[in-house]
Amino acid sequence: MAKQQKQLQSNDVMVLGAGIVGVSTALHLRRLGLDVALIDRKHPGEEASFGNAGIVQRNGFVPHSMPRHPLQLLEILLNQSTAVSYNLPTLVRLAPWLKRFHAAGSDKAIERYSRIVAPLRAMAVEEHLDLARTTNADRFYRQGGWLHLFRSEASYKKTEAERLYARVFGVAYNELAAGDANTLEPGLKAAKMKGIHWLDSWSVSNPGAVVDAFWRGYIQEGGRYYRGNAQKLRQERGGWVVEGEQGTVFARHVVVALGAWSMDVLKKLGESYPLAVKRGYHMHYRPLSGASLSRPVVDIENGFALTPTDNGIRLTTGVELAERDAPPNPLIIKRVKRRAEELFPLGRQLLKEPWLGCRPCLPDSLPIVGASPKTRGLWLNFGHAHDGFTLGPITGRLLAETIAGKTPMLDISGLSPERFQA
């Protein structure tokens, strides 16, 4: 006989998914005075929000679209690129998505992206710091920006659009001539490399701990948290129900903030969005011979980042196009490590296995934030791609304000789910 589920308190809103996006949304909803239930099958912040490079990026006005240079494309097709690798059946399955992703690299699409993302980025750092101050997470944050390093003049020139938009939107950077990066970061082996120092970005020493601190702040402010499987979501009594591990959770509204797993739930509700997954890995290393870094450093050609964390130097990789649930490919981090060692002396490996995470990606590189155009009481906040750690707190705030019936502090029409309705 089926076990009778305990009926838990009913809520105004339930938020599905406790990554940086879901936790920030739940915290803002709670601060607006709503009764909130946050649901995840794991402890908060254990998926993509745990293992990222921890950069809170003030710049970033050109979307991560398909490389257009023939040599770069050839390198990717031959699976020789350190920045992008793929599994052939996945690449074939993703062909229609990749076509849309490619279109997002046109001049017009870049202009649109930059216009939509600029106000979000302008508020992103402030929003992080505000949540951090009130949840005791500020100890993880550091100023000092981040560095882009270029191995060739050609790759430096290819990123000119990013600098142009940065000037348009008033985002500060310094151009680094060969040798300058080493003055800033003496541990680097980059004496001959040109670079850009993005001055206004911040970074954190432990992204997972930041999400955990935000979640603790949410609980302290009276937010409820339940373990449960979001795939069990169903509509009932004019609202939404999930059978959690502790009992039945009911709410009038539901927010889907399940990152790379969002479509597992939305498909069942008849909702269709072109969400794909770009996987990425990290490994931690002890620096050799006392070398250190004080800010994240990115190798632009090879798509990896080196970030100083509480647990060693974190090497994060670029993109792997493989099925979300396929086993990890241990060769990727090995290949990236060889290139990373050309820039920084990496010593002993500090984790047994590489960490693997899934970036939830829409073809225009913007998240979906807003009400479902089809289903009453269903709200969406997912698809933050390469920028979820940066943008989670601000999109959480904007969606919470909308659900609470307020005018959001920034216009979110550019993030509307309706852009994907046929």
Ligand SMILES: Cc1cc2nc3c(=O)[nH]c(=O)nc-3n(C[C@H](O)[C@H](O)[C@H](O)COP(=O)(O)OP(=O)(O)OC[C@H]3O[C@@H](n4cnc5c(N)ncnc54)[C@H](O)[C@@H]3O)c2cc1C
């Ligand atoms: C290698 C790498 C480096 C990155 N570096 C940066 C960076 O420097 N800066 C930046 O801004 N972004 C970065 N990102 C991107 C960023 O990490 C993601 O965009 C962001 O973490 C997505 O947050 P999220 O809350 O949407 O998803 P997640 O953090 O993945 O959270 C989704 C949650 O849903 C839960 N869930 C899934 N299915 C179910 C279910 N059926 N029932 C219940 N719960 C479920 C999961 O347990 C999880 O807690 C990086 C990503 C990677 C992979």
